Amino acid sequence: MGFDASYTAQKFKSVGSRPVRPDGVDKVTGRARFGADFNMPGQLVGRILRSPHAHAKIKKIDTSRAEKLKGVKAVITAADLPDLTDGNAEMYDILDNCMARGKALYDGHAVAAVAAVDAQVARKALKLIKVDYKVLPHVTDVDEAVKPKAPLLHKDMFTGGVDPKPTKPSNIANRSQYGHGDIEKGFEQADVIIERSYKTEQTHQGYIEPHACVASVNADGSGDLWVCTQGHFVYRQHCAELLGLDVSKLRVTSSEIGGGFGGKTHVWAEPVALALSRKAGRPVKLVMTREDVFRASGPTSATSIDVKIGARKDGTITAASATLRYSGGPYSGMWAELGAMTAFACYDLKNVRSVGYEVVVNRPKTAAYRAPSAPMAAFAVESAVDELAHQIGMDPVKFRIKNAAKEGSKSSYGPVYGPIGIGPTLEAVKKHPHMKAPLGKNQGRGMACGFWFNFGGQTCTDLNIGADGTVTLAVGTVDVGGSRASLSLVAAEELGIPYSQVKAVVADTATLGYNDMTDGSRGTFSSSMATISAARNAIEVMKERAARMWEIPVENVIWENGQAKAKGKKYGNLPQLSVKDIAAAAGNTGGPIAGHSEIVADGAGVSFATHICDVEVDPETGATKVLRYTVVQDAGKAVHPTYVEGQYQGGAAQGIGWALNEEYIYGEDGRLQNAGFLDYRIPVCSDLPMIDTQILEIPNPNHPYGIRGVGETSIVPPLAAIANAVSNAVGVRMTHIPMSPPRILAALDGETAD
Amino acid sequence: MVEVTLWASLGAAAGGKEKLDIEARNIRELFRKLAEQHPGLEPYIKQGIAVSIDGVIYRDTWSKELPEDAEVFLLPRIAGG
Numbered sequence: 001m002g003f004d005a006s007y008t009a010q011k012f013k014s015v016g017s018r019p020v021r022p023d024g025v026d027k028v029t030g031r032a033r034f035g036a037d038f039n040m041p042g043q044l045v046g047r048i049l050r051s052p053h054a055h056a057k058i059k060k061i062d063t064s065r066a067e068k069l070k071g072v073k074a075v076i077t078a079a080d081l082p083d084l085t086d087g088n089a090e091m092y093d094i095l096d097n098c099m100a101r102g103k104a105l106y107d108g109h110a111v112a113a114v115a116a117v118d119a120q121v122a123r124k125a126l127k128l129i130k131v132d133y134k135v136l137p138h139v140t141d142v143d144e145a146v147k148p149k150a151p152l153l154h155k156d157m158f159t160g161g162v163d164p165k166p167t168k169p170s171n172i173a174n175r176s177q178y179g180h181g182d183i184e185k186g187f188e189q190a191d192v193i194i195e196r197s198y199k200t201e202q203t204h205q206g207y208i209e210p211h212a213c214v215a216s217v218n219a220d221g222s223g224d225l226w227v228c229t230q231g232h233f234v235y236r237q238h239c240a241e242l243l244g245l246d247v248s249k250l251r252v253t254s255s256e257i258g259g260g261f262g263g264k265t266h267v268w269a270e271p272v273a274l275a276l277s278r279k280a281g282r283p284v285k286l287v288m289t290r291e292d293v294f295r296a297s298g299p300t301s302a303t304s305i306d307v308k309i310g311a312r313k314d315g316t317i318t319a320a321s322a323t324l325r326y327s328g329g330p331y332s333g334m335w336a337e338l339g340a341m342t343a344f345a346c347y348d349l350k351n352v353r354s355v356g357y358e359v360v361v362n363r364p365k366t367a368a369y370r371a372p373s374a375p376m377a378a379f380a381v382e383s384a385v386d387e388l389a390h391q392i393g394m395d396p397v398k399f400r401i402k403n404a405a406k407e408g409s410k411s412s413y414g415p416v417y418g419p420i421g422i423g424p425t426l427e428a429v430k431k432h433p434h435m436k437a438p439l440g441k442n443q444g445r446g447m448a449c450g451f452w453f454n455f456g457g458q459t460c461t462d463l464n465i466g467a468d469g470t471v472t473l474a475v476g477t478v479d480v481g482g483s484r485a486s487l488s489l490v491a492a493e494e495l496g497i498p499y500s501q502v503k504a505v506v507a508d509t510a511t512l513g514y515n516d517m518t519d520g521s522r523g524t525f526s527s528s529m530a531t532i533s534a535a536r537n538a539i540e541v542m543k544e545r546a547a548r549m550w551e552i553p554v555e556n557v558i559w560e561n562g563q564a565k566a567k568g569k570k571y572g573n574l575p576q577l578s579v580k581d582i583a584a585a586a587g588n589t590g591g592p593i594a595g596h597s598e599i600v601a602d603g604a605g606v607s608f609a610t611h612i613c614d615v616e617v618d619p620e621t622g623a624t625k626v627l628r629y630t631v632v633q634d635a636g637k638a639v640h641p642t643y644v645e646g647q648y649q650g651g652a653a654q655g656i657g658w659a660l661n662e663e664y665i666y667g668e669d670g671r672l673q674n675a676g677f678l679d680y681r682i683p684v685c686s687d688l689p690m691i692d693t694q695i696l697e698i699p700n701p702n703h704p705y706g707i708r709g710v711g712e713t714s715i716v717p718p719l720a721a722i723a724n725a726v727s728n729a730v731g732v733r734m735t736h737i738p739m740s741p742p743r744i745l746a747a748l749d750g751e752t753a754d
Numbered sequence: 755m756v757e758v759t760l761w762a763s764l765g766a767a768a769g770g771k772e773k774l775d776i777e778a779r780n781i782r783e784l785f786r787k788l789a790e791q792h793p794g795l796e797p798y799i800k801q802g803i804a805v806s807i808d809g810v811i812y813r814d815t816w817s818k819e820l821p822e823d824a825e826v827f828l829l830p831r832i833a834g835g
Binding site for chain 1: 766770806813
């Protein structure tokens with residue numbers, strides 16, 4: 001393709017401005033169409049029967065009575081989803097999670113499903129399905145699961161990454177290790193050592209929109225799926241694989257999405273809806289209730305982390321080590337490994353080691369939650385760093401600046417860093433007025449750093465110039481954070497035309513080439529790169545057409561400020577041609593004008609953020625109020641600054657909920673006790689102050705406009721920043737997230753926090 | 755010639771070697787030679803691994819060049835949210 005992605009250092013006209021968000025009116029008036037807002041003629045209502053047991057063998061499922069109920073058009077079990085995964089363990093786990101095969105592995109695990117003419121009949125039908133369970137002992141706690149006598153989830157699970165391979169099965173799916181240097185020697189050099197254990201509880205991504213889809217499979221093997229998803233191409237691929245459909249025959253359209261945060265990157269209910277439709281011969285609409293979402297869609301890991309950090313009196317860290325146990329639900333994943341990779345990534349360390357243990361438990365299948373695994377590791381490490389700075393008598397920001405990773409530092413996960421942004425975010429925090437604001441009684445301040453990888457990936461865009469000269473941009477990355485507006489700004493910038501002339505839409509899987517999903521903070525980063533490439537290609541075409549219109553060689557045509565201009569002594573007097581002029585003659589000069597781009601966006605670059613938080617803790621109730629919160633993060637180049645601020649604030653808000661209140665509570669019976677927003681308390685507007693943001697712009701050298709991904713990093717520091725603030729407010733080090741009122745009261749009473 | 759460092763699990767699949775010297779001009783050549791010399795690495799390569807070149811992490815684009823004396827690190831494919 002010959003696309004040059006290097007930074008152009010140009011002055012921007014459109015990028016960096018704040019046009020009114022184009023999706024706003026639709027979203028606040030209810031006109032926007034989300035996953036549950038689509039209907040097909042003749043559609044049936046789908047409902048899923050879920051296991052009430054945390055761990056049980058499924059001896060028999062009798063669906064006969066349900067099938068006979070009037071109005072029921074299909075009943076399915078795992079028997080209707082044959083194993084076509086051909087040895088692919090990851091796909092098999094996805095299949096098993098869609099519908100249990102032989103064993104229910106968590107309270108909420110799908111065991112059967114029905115499609116009926118209405119919800120009432122569907123609910124009745126579920127009650128008529130008889131499942132014969134043999135209840136087995138269960139384990140839901142990440143530390144309990146690694147004990148020698150813990151109930152085993154999989155008899156064939158032998159810890160990977162251990163040499164020699166263990167002979168006894170366990171609940172530890174994998175062991176991973178990162179680091180370099182000699183930590184024993186490093187600790188010997190330390191004057192002060194902090195060694196502590198920390199725990200974080202499981203939380204849910206908490207998207208306002210529950211999973212919903214409408215699936216239609218026809219007898220000829222073609223299918224349609226309308227669904228809220230972060231990646232419709234990936235969904236198409238996975239659904240086709242699991243159901244044995246031709247990928248090209250399954251058309252997936254992504255609806256407007258009401259939040260995903262990583263929870264809508266994997267299929268779970270969709271293959272069930274497709275299988276129901278296939279059996280019933282009619283479309284099936286499947287909408288999850290909030291309870292279903294909590295009980296059975298991917299939450300994040302619960303963790304148990306041991307950290308040991310040593311430093312000299314002058315504040316130099318001499319050694320750092322961590323052992324991280326992450327729960328992945330009943331299936332193996334790479335959550336602990338990501339924790340091990342990110343734990344010490346902010347620091348320049350000579351001696352560092354992190355070991356991750358991937359633990360399976362009888363809880364729903366863990367899914368990514370916005371910079372997955374990094375927030376918990378950061379909580380543990382940043383808490384220890386804060387304590388260490390305090391013991392040495394050094395300011396926490398100065399301590400971090402002293403030890404921060406920089407260009408040339410060997411990262412804790414291996415490669416040597418190029419130019420990175422942790423230093424600038426720390427310097428910005430040091431100077432920020434928030435750090436100097438006075439604190440009152442029962443108030444405390446905390447700050448913390450965070451790191452995330454960010455990535456690129458396969459991306460394509462189509463840029464079509466309409467007959468009237470306006471531009472339609474078809475992209476394949478689902479808009480989770482305003483990317484349609486940002487990409488329109490980028491297209492306008494590259495073409496040199498006003499933003500109002502560009503309209504971006506998210507294409508479906510039949511009308512655009514493959515796109516990786518919107519995760520890894522890649523949406524704007526990757527699609528903007530493809531948009532610039534497509535725009536440049538369109539400009540080349542328009543220059544050609546202008547040359548034909550003027551009947552001059554194309555070498556004499558340049559593109560400037562959205563116009564084709566003839567240059568040189570011979571042709572310089574010809575009047576300019578606008579996009580509108582060129583488009584008007586398109587039919588005569590060679591046909592419709594477009595620019596396409598199919599790339600692998602790369603060079604995303606790692607991302608850092610530093611947060612500051614002030615809290616007030618009520619010593620009588622243990623309730624914490626967040627008084628002030630500041631996010632400092634590098635965006636490379638903020639295309640639409642309001643949306644970037646929104647991402648910073650959103651990550652912080654989720655982190656605040658996670659730090660102070662949110663947790664999955666399981667009973668002795670292994671059942672989820674709080675599967676609803678009443679008892680699983682996420683922050684609402686009245687809980688939070690306005691979250692201040694400072695956008696740093698250190699251009700990404702690998703992107704033409706210097707853009708970096710921003711979506712995830714802002715959830716990494718909050719757990720730690722708030723823990724440090726609360727610890728400072730109450731004078732007791734908090735080591736268990738969430739720091740809900742009972743835990744704070746227990747800490748104040750001097751008991752060991754539960 | 756580039757020195758390639760493998761993350762721990764990958765090293766285990768390469769017979770316990772963490773650092774390898776490979777003559778390769780681009781990622782595709784690197785993968786080919788790695789698979790030839792250490793067949794245990796093939797399933798990982800097939801599944802997809804991330805390649806860090808002088809600190810910047812790339813996807814497995816075959817044509818991506820490996821500059822002489824570059825620091826090359828192989829890392830697991832990272833999941834995002």
